[in-house]
Amino acid sequence: MKGHYPSRAMLAGIDLGGTQVRVALARSDGHLVASIKTKTAMLATPQAMVDWAAGEIDRHRGREKVRSITIAAPGPIDIKRGVLVNPPNLPWQNVPLVAMMGRATGAKVQLANDADMAGLGEFHHGAGRGSRNMVYITWSTGVGGGLIIDGKLHRGAHGTAGEIGHMIIDPNGPLDNCGQRGCLEAFISGTALARETGHTAAELFAAAAAGDRQARSVVERAARYMGIALISLTNALDPEIFVMGGGVSRSWALVYPTMIETLRSSPFIKPARRPRLRRARLGDRAGQVGAVEWARINQ
Amino acid sequence: MKGHYPSRAMLAGIDLGGTQVRVALARSDGHLVASIKTKTAMLATPQAMVDWAAGEIDRHRGREKVRSITIAAPGPIDIKRGVLVNPPNLPWQNVPLVAMMGRATGAKVQLANDADMAGLGEFHHGAGRGSRNMVYITWSTGVGGGLIIDGKLHRGAHGTAGEIGHMIIDPNGPLDNCGQRGCLEAFISGTALARETGHTAAELFAAAAAGDRQARSVVERAARYMGIALISLTNALDPEIFVMGGGVSRSWALVYPTMIETLRSSPFIKPARRPRLRRARLGDRAGQVGAVEWARINQ
Numbered sequence: 318m319k320g321h322y323p324s325r326a327m328l329a330g331i332d333l334g335g336t337q338v339r340v341a342l343a344r345s346d347g348h349l350v351a352s353i354k355t356k357t358a359m360l361a362t363p364q365a366m367v368d369w370a371a372g373e374i375d376r377h378r379g380r381e382k383v384r385s386i387t388i389a390a391p392g393p394i395d396i397k398r399g400v401l402v403n404p405p406n407l408p409w410q411n412v413p414l415v416a417m418m419g420r421a422t423g424a425k426v427q428l429a430n431d432a433d434m435a436g437l438g439e440f441h442h443g444a445g446r447g448s449r450n451m452v453y454i455t456w457s458t459g460v461g462g463g464l465i466i467d468g469k470l471h472r473g474a475h476g477t478a479g480e481i482g483h484m485i486i487d488p489n490g491p492l493d494n495c496g497q498r499g500c501l502e503a504f505i506s507g508t509a510l511a512r513e514t515g516h517t518a519a520e521l522f523a524a525a526a527a528g529d530r531q532a533r534s535v536v537e538r539a540a541r542y543m544g545i546a547l548i549s550l551t552n553a554l555d556p557e558i559f560v561m562g563g564g565v566s567r568s569w570a571l572v573y574p575t576m577i578e579t580l581r582s583s584p585f586i587k588p589a590r591r592p593r594l595r596r597a598r599l600g601d602r603a604g605q606v607g608a609v610e611w612a613r614i615n616q
Numbered sequence: 617m618k619g620h621y622p623s624r625a626m627l628a629g630i631d632l633g634g635t636q637v638r639v640a641l642a643r644s645d646g647h648l649v650a651s652i653k654t655k656t657a658m659l660a661t662p663q664a665m666v667d668w669a670a671g672e673i674d675r676h677r678g679r680e681k682v683r684s685i686t687i688a689a690p691g692p693i694d695i696k697r698g699v700l701v702n703p704p705n706l707p708w709q710n711v712p713l714v715a716m717m718g719r720a721t722g723a724k725v726q727l728a729n730d731a732d733m734a735g736l737g738e739f740h741h742g743a744g745r746g747s748r749n750m751v752y753i754t755w756s757t758g759v760g761g762g763l764i765i766d767g768k769l770h771r772g773a774h775g776t777a778g779e780i781g782h783m784i785i786d787p788n789g790p791l792d793n794c795g796q797r798g799c800l801e802a803f804i805s806g807t808a809l810a811r812e813t814g815h816t817a818a819e820l821f822a823a824a825a826a827g828d829r830q831a832r833s834v835v836e837r838a839a840r841y842m843g844i845a846l847i848s849l850t851n852a853l854d855p856e857i858f859v860m861g862g863g864v865s866r867s868w869a870l871v872y873p874t875m876i877e878t879l880r881s882s883p884f885i886k887p888a889r890r891p892r893l894r895r896a897r898l899g900d901r902a903g904q905v906g907a908v909e910w911a912r913i914n915q
Contacts, residue, residue, distance in 0.1 A: 449773065450772060450773045464852075464853075466765050466766075466770055467765075467768070467770065469766070471765055471766065471853075472854070473749060473853060473854020473855070474747075474748065474749045474854050474855055474856040474889070474891070475854055475888065475889035476854070477851075477854045477889055478852065478853055478854035479852070479854075480851040480852065480854075480884075481851070481852060483847075483848075483851040483884050484847075484848040484851055484852055485785070485844050485847055485848050486784070486787065487786050487787060487788070488785065488786060488841075488844050489786070493884075495883065495884035496882070496883030496884055497847065497882050497883070497884050500884075542787075545784050545787050548782075548783075548784055548796065549782075549783040549784050549848065550852065552776075552779040552780070552782040552783055553763075553777070553778070553779065553780060553783055553849065553852060553853075554763075554770075554772060554777055554852075554853075555771070555772020555773050555774055555775070555776045555777035555778075555779075556772070556773060557773040583795070583796050584794065584795030584796070585779075585782050585792075585794035585795055585796050585799075589774065590773070590774035590776055592773070
């Protein structure tokens with residue numbers, strides 16, 4: 318409308334997952350006003366995804382302008398060029414998402430790593446609230462993470478900080494899909510556990526919950542490996558808190574006791590500096606919440 | 617002198633090592649004007665050390681006041697209370713160094729971890745200049761480090777970030793002095809190498825330099841373990857550069873090729889995001905230079 322100036326601009330966060338795409342709309346102060354999702358499989362092409370998200374944003378923005386949008390996407394992504402490279406869970410390659418979404422909305426658009434955004438969401442609005450130094454870990458099909466250092470997301474020199482699943486836990490361990498030997502992921506990712514047991518990770522955790530001894534033993538060993546990674550991360554980074562999300566965190570009672578026991582077993586990490594270990598609170602919404610926060614920070 | 621106001625205040629950095637104590641005096645902009653050292657063994661008590669350092673500072677400050685002093689000391693230290701707890705290389709326990717030095721000089725005094733200060737020195741004035749994200753590693757009797765994140769020293773939530781020697785490299789490895797099993801230190805610290813070979817680390821590296829095959833093989837294995845730690849740190853932190861100091865870095869030609877080859881062997885760490893690996897430049901002066909810098913930042 319000519320001559321009309323919006324009272325304030327809005328923000329949007331888009332979480333592009335292998336199963337679902339989620340869009341959140343927020344006021345300029347970060348307060349959410351709408352949250353919409355659809356199945357990724359319904360959006361046949363990147364352009365269809367962009368059109369759907371832009372349409373939802375347009376439908377919910379009212380008379381406000383949307384100033385800043387962050388798209389959280391699975392790596393590898395090229396943050397500088399705004400390109401989705403070749404995500405393992407999506408059949409899309411070298412998609413210039415930032416340019417496409419910018420054309421569709423007129424907003425400033427940024428691409429960000431989905432685990433970073435989930436960590437940022439948990440830090441500002443979930444289990445990490447009130448801390449200054451937090452390590453977010455997502456444990457599901459893969460193992461990823463995001464680092465909050467002194468109150469700010471640390472993306473690293475090339476945007477790839479927080480690749481916790483690719484820390485080497487045992488140099489004589491199995492070969493991971495990434496090509497490294499003995500990565501944390503090679504031992505404990507959902508994919509690795511499924512390969513090892515011949516069951517899906519969901520079946521394995523269900524069996525462990527039902528008391529199956531062999532399933533329990535596999536889950537406990539995985540939790541012990543994660544605990545070892547927590548020790549290394551504590552010694553390297555000295556965080557106040559670990560926040561853990563992802564599918565495995567739904568089976569918290571199965572993994573938490575062994576993880577915290579392993580962390581406590583280190584005599585070098587005295588109780589006074591031992592980080593807390595908490596389950597994520599925002600569930601599947603963490604990515605979109607963090608993406609809105611990132612859009613706010615970088616608007 | 618009554619009625620005299622100094623034109624500008626000065627800074628001092630003190631590096632309290634097991635072998636030498638070093639004092640550096642600088643103008644308020646960080647420019648060094650004096651550097652003095654003595655043997656730690658000459659200073660029988662903490663008070664003697666404080667008196668010597670305060671005397672040297674007083675002797676070199678001219679008509680200027682010294683506003684801010686940082687003491688770099690080996691851990692464990694209590695940064696908040698300003699207390700040296702029980703350093704492994706000094707026969708001193710629970711020494712309230714900050715209070716003592718404050719009384720002796722009238723300056724604002726801070727205590728800091730020596731590896732953090734060496735890292736800060738290398739970042740501002742040594743091999744890390746021009747970077748924003750740097751991991752400093754000191755490899756000698758023990759293995760320690762300091763993290764520079766986005767241009768700032770990251771000390772962590774409890775001042776213990778950068779304990780790189782206590783990252784777990786192999787959970788089935790040997791028991792370290794710290795009580796953890798399979799720490800990097802348990803494999804490659806000077807102490808561990810001496811215990812394993814029955815020679816001092818200096819003898820081992822001299823033999824390797826002279827071409828002794830067995831010594832070379834031990835040194836190469838140690839460098840490979842360090843390379844594995846570099847892979848884990850790269851995936852966790854995504855730094856631009858590793859800077860390595862400490863006694864072992866003097867044998868750079870013996871350890872660098874294996875370390876960089878190991879880092880390059882990771883297919884997950886693509887060349888575009890592979891950090892550089894550089895030898896430290898400031899030698900034994902890194903700690904005092906970093907301490908002056910920290911005194912400047914916190915004046």
